[in-house]
Amino acid sequence: MxxxxxxxxxxxxxxxxxxxxxxxxxxxxxxxxxxxxxxxxxxxxxxxxxxxxxxxxxxxxxxxxxxxxxxxxxxxxxxxxxxxxxxxxxxxxGPREFPAGKDPLADLARIIVHTWRLLMRPPLTTALPGLGMELAGHPRAAAAYRERVIAPLRDGAIAAVARAVDTGAWNGPDPVTSVDMLVGTFLYRLTYLGQTPDLDEVFRVAELIAGRALPGPDVA
Missing domain, CATH: 1.10.10.60 (Homeodomain-like)
Structure with missing residues (x-):
C-alpha cells in the first residue's frame, strides 16, 4: 500500500x-x-x-x-x-463532502483516508465515540448527530460502494453492510479494545471486505 x-x-x-x-x-x-x-x-x-x-x-x-x-x-x-x-x-x-469522481473505488479510498484522519486526530479519537454513546438519552440531538456527524462520510462511502457494485467492481457484501463492517470493526477496536489502527491496516480490512485490491487514495 x-x-x-x-x-x-x-x-x-x-x-x-x-x-x-x-x-x-x-x-x-x-x-x-x-x-x-x-x-x-x-x-x-x-x-x-x-x-x-x-x-x-x-x-x-x-x-x-x-x-x-x-x-x-x-x-x-x-x-x-x-x-x-x-x-x-x-x-x-470540518468539511466532509466528497464529489463523485470517475472511479468509485478511488472515491471510497479517499473517504477511508479522510475518516481515518479524523478518528486518529486527538482529541476526536475519544470525543466522537463517547459523544455518540452519551447522546442515547437525547433523541433529538442524537438524530442530529447521526444526520450531520455520521451520515456525510457514511453515506458517501455507501454511494461509492454502490457505484462499484453497479460496474461489477465490488465482490463484497451489499454497500450498507460493507461500509458498516469496515467502520464497526475499527470503532470496536478503538472504543472497546483500546487499539489504534494504522491506515494500512484499515485498507487491508477494506480489501478483505471488498474481495479485491483497492487503489491508493489520490489525495493532495
Whole structure:
C-alpha cells in the first residue's frame, strides 16, 4: 500500500466552524444577523470542554466562562446543551463532502483516508465515540448527530460502494453492510479494545471486505 497522507491540521477545522456557523445563521428566524465570530468561539470552547469532561460533565456555566459570554447568549442560540455539543463536533470535523469522481473505488479510498484522519486526530479519537454513546438519552440531538456527524462520510462511502457494485467492481457484501463492517470493526477496536489502527491496516480490512485490491487514495 502506498504511503498515506498526514493529518489535515487546523485548516479544515476552521473551515468547518465557519460553515457550521453559516448554516445556523441561514436557518435563523430573521432579525439581526448572528455574530459568526462569537458563534465560532462558543463552538470552539464547547468542543474543548467536551473533550475534557464529555457530554455528561458539560455545563452551560463552564461554556459561558470559557467563551467569555453571558449564559443568555448561549441560550438564545441553542435550545439544549446536547444540541450545542452536536454543533460543536460538527464544526470541529470540518468539511466532509466528497464529489463523485470517475472511479468509485478511488472515491471510497479517499473517504477511508479522510475518516481515518479524523478518528486518529486527538482529541476526536475519544470525543466522537463517547459523544455518540452519551447522546442515547437525547433523541433529538442524537438524530442530529447521526444526520450531520455520521451520515456525510457514511453515506458517501455507501454511494461509492454502490457505484462499484453497479460496474461489477465490488465482490463484497451489499454497500450498507460493507461500509458498516469496515467502520464497526475499527470503532470496536478503538472504543472497546483500546487499539489504534494504522491506515494500512484499515485498507487491508477494506480489501478483505471488498474481495479485491483497492487503489491508493489520490489525495493532495
Amino acid at each position: 502506498a504511503g498515506r497522507p498526514d493529518d489535515t491540521g487546523e485548516a479544515g477545522r476552521r473551515a468547518g466552524l465557519r460553515a457550521g456557523t453559516a448554516r445556523r445563521t441561514d436557518a435563523g428566524r430573521g432579525g439581526r444577523p448572528r455574530d459568526t465570530a462569537l458563534d465560532e468561539r462558543i463552538l470552539r470552547e464547547t468542543f474543548t470542554l467536551l473533550t475534557e469532561v464529555g457530554l455528561h460533565g458539560l455545563r452551560i456555566d463552564a461554556v459561558a466562562a470559557r467563551a467569555g459570554v453571558p449564559k443568555s447568549t448561549i441560550y438564545r442560540r441553542w435550545p439544549s446543551l446536547a444540541e450545542l455539543a452536536v454543533d460543536a463536533v460538527d464544526a470541529a470535523l
